[in-house]
Amino acid sequence: MTQLSPVGRPLRPQHKVLQEDARRHHRALILQQLFSDGPASRADLARATALTRVTVSDLVGEMIRDELLEELGAPAHDPAQSRVGKPPTLVGFVPEAAHIVCLDLSVEDTMTGAVTNLAGTVLSRRSVDTRGATGPDALALVHRLAADLVAEATRPVLGVGVGTPGVVDTEGTVLDAPNLGWQDVHLARSLHEALGLPVFVANDANTAALAEHTFGHAGEGGLMLVRVGKGVGAGLILGGQLLHGHRAAAGEIGHVVIDPAGTTCACGRVGCLETVLGVPRLRQRLEHDGPEALGRVGELLGTVLAPVVGTLNLHELVLSGPTDLLDGPLREATAATIRRNTMAVSGDHLVVRTSTLGEDVVLVGAAALVLAGELGVS
Amino acid sequence: MTQLSPVGRPLRPQHKVLQEDARRHHRALILQQLFSDGPASRADLARATALTRVTVSDLVGEMIRDELLEELGAPAHDPAQSRVGKPPTLVGFVPEAAHIVCLDLSVEDTMTGAVTNLAGTVLSRRSVDTRGATGPDALALVHRLAADLVAEATRPVLGVGVGTPGVVDTEGTVLDAPNLGWQDVHLARSLHEALGLPVFVANDANTAALAEHTFGHAGEGGLMLVRVGKGVGAGLILGGQLLHGHRAAAGEIGHVVIDPAGTTCACGRVGCLETVLGVPRLRQRLEHDGPEALGRVGELLGTVLAPVVGTLNLHELVLSGPTDLLDGPLREATAATIRRNTMAVSGDHLVVRTSTLGEDVVLVGAAALVLAGELGVS
DNA sequence: ATTTGTTAGTTCAGCGCACTTACTAACTCT
DNA sequence: AGAGTTAGTAAGTGCGCTGAACTAACAAAT
Numbered sequence: 001m002t003q004l005s006p007v008g009r010p011l012r013p014q015h016k017v018l019q020e021d022a023r024r025h026h027r028a029l030i031l032q033q034l035f036s037d038g039p040a041s042r043a044d045l046a047r048a049t050a051l052t053r054v055t056v057s058d059l060v061g062e063m064i065r066d067e068l069l070e071e072l073g074a075p076a077h078d079p080a081q082s083r084v085g086k087p088p089t090l091v092g093f094v095p096e097a098a099h100i101v102c103l104d105l106s107v108e109d110t111m112t113g114a115v116t117n118l119a120g121t122v123l124s125r126r127s128v129d130t131r132g133a134t135g136p137d138a139l140a141l142v143h144r145l146a147a148d149l150v151a152e153a154t155r156p157v158l159g160v161g162v163g164t165p166g167v168v169d170t171e172g173t174v175l176d177a178p179n180l181g182w183q184d185v186h187l188a189r190s191l192h193e194a195l196g197l198p199v200f201v202a203n204d205a206n207t208a209a210l211a212e213h214t215f216g217h218a219g220e221g222g223l224m225l226v227r228v229g230k231g232v233g234a235g236l237i238l239g240g241q242l243l244h245g246h247r248a249a250a251g252e253i254g255h256v257v258i259d260p261a262g263t264t265c266a267c268g269r270v271g272c273l274e275t276v277l278g279v280p281r282l283r284q285r286l287e288h289d290g291p292e293a294l295g296r297v298g299e300l301l302g303t304v305l306a307p308v309v310g311t312l313n314l315h316e317l318v319l320s321g322p323t324d325l326l327d328g329p330l331r332e333a334t335a336a337t338i339r340r341n342t343m344a345v346s347g348d349h350l351v352v353r354t355s356t357l358g359e360d361v362v363l364v365g366a367a368a369l370v371l372a373g374e375l376g377v378s
Numbered sequence: 379m380t381q382l383s384p385v386g387r388p389l390r391p392q393h394k395v396l397q398e399d400a401r402r403h404h405r406a407l408i409l410q411q412l413f414s415d416g417p418a419s420r421a422d423l424a425r426a427t428a429l430t431r432v433t434v435s436d437l438v439g440e441m442i443r444d445e446l447l448e449e450l451g452a453p454a455h456d457p458a459q460s461r462v463g464k465p466p467t468l469v470g471f472v473p474e475a476a477h478i479v480c481l482d483l484s485v486e487d488t489m490t491g492a493v494t495n496l497a498g499t500v501l502s503r504r505s506v507d508t509r510g511a512t513g514p515d516a517l518a519l520v521h522r523l524a525a526d527l528v529a530e531a532t533r534p535v536l537g538v539g540v541g542t543p544g545v546v547d548t549e550g551t552v553l554d555a556p557n558l559g560w561q562d563v564h565l566a567r568s569l570h571e572a573l574g575l576p577v578f579v580a581n582d583a584n585t586a587a588l589a590e591h592t593f594g595h596a597g598e599g600g601l602m603l604v605r606v607g608k609g610v611g612a613g614l615i616l617g618g619q620l621l622h623g624h625r626a627a628a629g630e631i632g633h634v635v636i637d638p639a640g641t642t643c644a645c646g647r648v649g650c651l652e653t654v655l656g657v658p659r660l661r662q663r664l665e666h667d668g669p670e671a672l673g674r675v676g677e678l679l680g681t682v683l684a685p686v687v688g689t690l691n692l693h694e695l696v697l698s699g700p701t702d703l704l705d706g707p708l709r710e711a712t713a714a715t716i717r718r719n720t721m722a723v724s725g726d727h728l729v730v731r732t733s734t735l736g737e738d739v740v741l742v743g744a745a746a747l748v749l750a751g752e753l754g755v756s
Numbered sequence: 757a758t759t760t761g762t763t764a765g766t767t768c769a770g771c772g773c774a775c776t777t778a779c780t781a782a783c784t785c786t
Numbered sequence: 787a788g789a790g791t792t793a794g795t796a797a798g799t800g801c802g803c804t805g806a807a808c809t810a811a812c813a814a815a816t
Contacts, residue, residue, distance in 0.1 A: 016428050017403050019773075019801050022395040026802090029394065043764055050394050055803060057765060085763025086811040167723060176723075221624030224689075234689060238616065245691025246599025249723040256688045257719040267721070307682045308689050310634045311602075311612060313623025341635040343645070345545060345554075345627040397773050397803070404774090421793055433774055435794060463792025464782040 026051060027059055028376025031068070034093040035377045039072055041088030060091055068097045068375075095119035099153040101146060101197075102366035105164040105180065106204035108230060113145045114360075115153045116367045118375075120215045122360060124152055134181030142187070143194055150195055159198035159374050160191055161366030163207035165231070169248040172201035200369040205251050206242050207365030208355070209235025212318050214368035214378045216356045221315025224308065225355070226253070226301075227362075228282075228321030232274045238312065240378060258304050276300055282325045295329035302337025309350060310342040320355040327354040404429060405437055406754025409446070412471040413755045417450055419466030438469055446475045446753075473497035477531040479524060479575075480744035483542040483558065484582035486608060491523045492738075493531045494745045496753075498593045500738065502530055512559030520565070521572055528573055537576035537752050538569055539744030541585035543609070547626040550579035578747040583629050584620055585743030586733070587613025590696050592746035592756050594734045599693025602686065603733070604631070604679075605740075606660075606699030610652045616690065618756060636682050654678055660703045673707035680715025687728060688720040698733040705732040 029049045034040060040048070046056040063069040072090040095117045104112040109132065114125040128145055130138060142162070150157055164187070166177025172188020174180075188199040202210070209225035212218055223237040232254035236243040243250045254274040255267050262271035275281060276297055285293040309317065319326045319334070331352055339347035355361050372378040407427045412418060415426075420438055424431040441447040450468040455461065473495040482490040487510065492503040506523055508516060520540075528535055542565070544555025550566020552558075566577040580588070587603035590596055601615040610632035614621040621628045632652040633645050640649035653659060654675055663671040687695065697704045697712070709730055717725035733739050750756040 015403075016407065016774095017395065017400040018775090019397070019400070019803090022397075022400065023802065025393075025395050041764075052804065053765065054767090054805085058802085083763090084761075084813050086765075088764060219624075236689065238621065239619075241617075243616065243690065246597075246693035247691055247723050247727055249691040249721070251689060252691065252721050252724060253685065253688050255721040256685050269718075304685045307631065307634050308685050310631050311614065311629060311686050312621065312690075313625055313627040313630065315624035340647075343627070343630050343633040345625050346630060349625055394803095397771090401773065419793070430775065431794065432776085432796090436774085461792090462784050462790075464794075466793060 023059075024376065026055065027063065030056065030059055030063070031093065031375055031377050034069065034091065039075075039090040039092035041075070041090055043088055045091070064091075066097075068094060070094050093118070095121065096155060098158040099123065099155045100158050100161060100367045100370045101149040101153060102161040102363050102370070103142065103146060103149075103163065104204065104360075104362040104366065105142065105162065106229070106362050108179070111141055111145055112363060113149045114363055114367075115149050116364065117155075118158070118371065120211075120364045120367050120371075122363070124149075126152075134179075138180045138182070139185060139187070139190070143191065146191055146195060150197070157197055159200060159370035160195060161207070161369040162187065162191070162199070162201040163204040163362040163366045163369075164201060165204050165233075167247075167249050167252070168201055168203045168206075170244055172199060174201070175248060198370070198374055200366075200373045202242065202366075202369055203233065203235065203251065204362045204365075205233035206235035207369055208320050208361040209237050209251075209318070209365070210242055210368045210372065210378065211357055211361045211365030212316075212320075212355060213237045213240070214371065215364055216318070219315050219351070221349075222312050223316040223318065224305075224312075224314055225318040225320055225361075226305075228277055228319065228326060229279055232277050236312075253304070256304055258300050273301070273304060279322060279325065282322075282330075286325065291329050294325065295333040298330040298333025299337045301330070302334040303341065305334065306338045306341035309338050310346045313346055314350060316351045316353070318353055318355055320361050323354055401437075403754065404433070405441065408434065408437055408441070409471065409753055409755050412447070412469065417453075417468040417470035419453070419468055421466055423469070442469075444475075446472060448472050471496070473499065474533060476536040477501065477533045478536050478539060478745045478748045479527040479531060480539040480741050480748070481520065481524060481527075481541065482582065482738075482740040482744065483520065483540065484607070484740050486557070489519055489523055490741060491527045492741050492745075493527050494742065495533075496536070496749065498589075498742045498745050498749075500741070502527075504530075512557075516558045516560070517563060517565070517568070521569065524569055524573060528575070535575055537578060537748035538573060539585070539747040540565065540569070540577070540579040541582040541740040541744045541747075542579060543582050543611075545625075545627050545630070546579055546581045546584075548622055550577060552579065553626060576748070576752055578744075578751045580620065580744075580747055581611065581613065581629065582740045582743075583611035584613035585747055586698055586739040587615050587629075587696070587743070588620055588746045588750065588756065589735055589739045589743030590694075590698075590733060591615045591618070592749065593742055594696070597693050597729070599727075600690050601694045601696065602683075602690075602692055603696040603698055603739075604683075606655055606697065606704060607657055610655050614690075631682070634682055636678050651679070651682060657700060657703065660700075660708075664703065669707050672703065673711040676708040676711025677715045679708070680712040681719065683712065684716045684719035687716050688724045691724055692728060694729045694731070696731055696733050698739050701732055
């Protein structure tokens, strides 16, 4: 499994397991439980994780000392069932235990950043007009923005997460990001060296997918998020983990040819998905041909995605972008086409929806990246 | 990642890590190394796994006592480099340490089985004409065949692996296999109860993909195997692990619609991949329209797979089935179409090839299933 | 009011595992 | 012959989890 590693704490050559790792893992199990299902007693946690009460007590005690958890007293008494025995003391996750600094570099001519708490709630934001800066200049802007946000945090900073356009490897190196004029930019490393914090970098569609998985009401099965902006990209969560792909280019779906009779793309090919699904083109079509044109785009999208949905037996397909364009005939036609073009097992249980996180998907996903990397919560 | 669990040794509720697990994992690391790169000294293993020499010595000693490994003496001296220091003693994997019983239920009207060693070499085989048996009758035949093969093994049997058509969940329950008339058949459980051995069951295309990954010369990146028989199915290895999908139906690609203007499929839809790529149809076409017809089929296949390859950023695409049909214009057209329809990052590093394992892919894959499940080797 | 039973949480001794440190073994090069 | 180097082993340490036995705090039965 390609595991994302923060800079400054590289994974060991192979994946040998130290006892220390076991402990971190068990902490993560408990955190995950409290994170997704809310407060619980130590005994509940023991049952849920299959750890013993002793171990749970120990771990919880440690995390309470770290101020990651807090005791919440006895649960509200439910008179329906006679609660025999000593009443439990609830333990809960403390979202304000630390802050996360996250950046979204995917918006054109703008860099957005925020400080969030551990629940992904945005506490403050900042943005910079890039004025077309690229290469080292763009990198400097990122550094500046990140540093400002770190200074703004009022609690210890757990880490820095970045969602950027382009192809990003698991080390946090941006291999290629044409918009920003970056090639082989060691973004994570350089930020880590400047800030002394754990830094995680991923492609914007990937962080968006992670956001949906962590903070959206996503199910257990596989999830694919298609991000529709000026360009089109996708992120996949399979088995609870981000998929990176052989050359770190998983999700690069914008230049899959879908309409060979269509218009020429910037990449030179004819009829790339981007030339059909990109926002500018969608707006144009909507104006020209009305809403039913969106339905036709949905059919095309469904046709490209049907093989993917069928092959991966996905559970959820999330569309992220301007809701007025996506959440109508387009979504419906996409869903219908996929169902029509795949087997019942694949299609019938598929959920096709738009993102629940709005404009902040990428940003909040960057936070989720840190959460997953540092605390093992997702 | 959904981990496959043998019957009779269920995974613990969550995934807590015991010390015992750590040890098993480290044993697996060493085995994996010896399995894929051949004999090595303890010191080499320590370097490769990042374990200490002490730990490696301990683990190796244990495995030598278990007769899984053996000492091979000093390595052939290479006069090129001056080998200073104490000469190492090589340690090697013993393929004959145990035998594996594997079954292939995917061939029509036939059940094939074999006894293999740990290297996947077939030592003896057996097959049964099913004479159209379905349901409990077919199950009885499987039991009989498995028992006979277990009796034939001349070494302790590591486990039983089964590759079957249909949808199989991670517990080894065949949810649906029309050809065999099976629905919710607890195949793994019933075989385990009858034989008292670990049993692993997976879809035939999945075992085939695993075979290619374990015994073929597969790379590290993602692999997809498309199995072309009377029907069409696929198996995926991502991050070194089999993908199961939300409803255990990953790889069910045979009924993705590819040619809406084509012929009606048994499933009711029009133009399923199976109606184009199924062997009977291919033979028909070849006879009627000559080899170039295969090229056209390749183009269709490439069109369905391009989105998948692009989305997953796959490394290898393996075609498995009658080589005379697949390994010519069809393969070439598929590769060309995928490259034409995807970005350079996705397409340029993709390897499209036919299977190197011939008729036995599914069978040998069933062995790989056991190997992976019991020894953690893949 | 006391006893009984149940559940929550803690204390303590013990065990398995991999680690560090320090050793011996066996070879090459000078 | 001695110095240097690499492979492998022995002994002791520390970490993290476990089971068993404890205390605490309640409900229900007597």
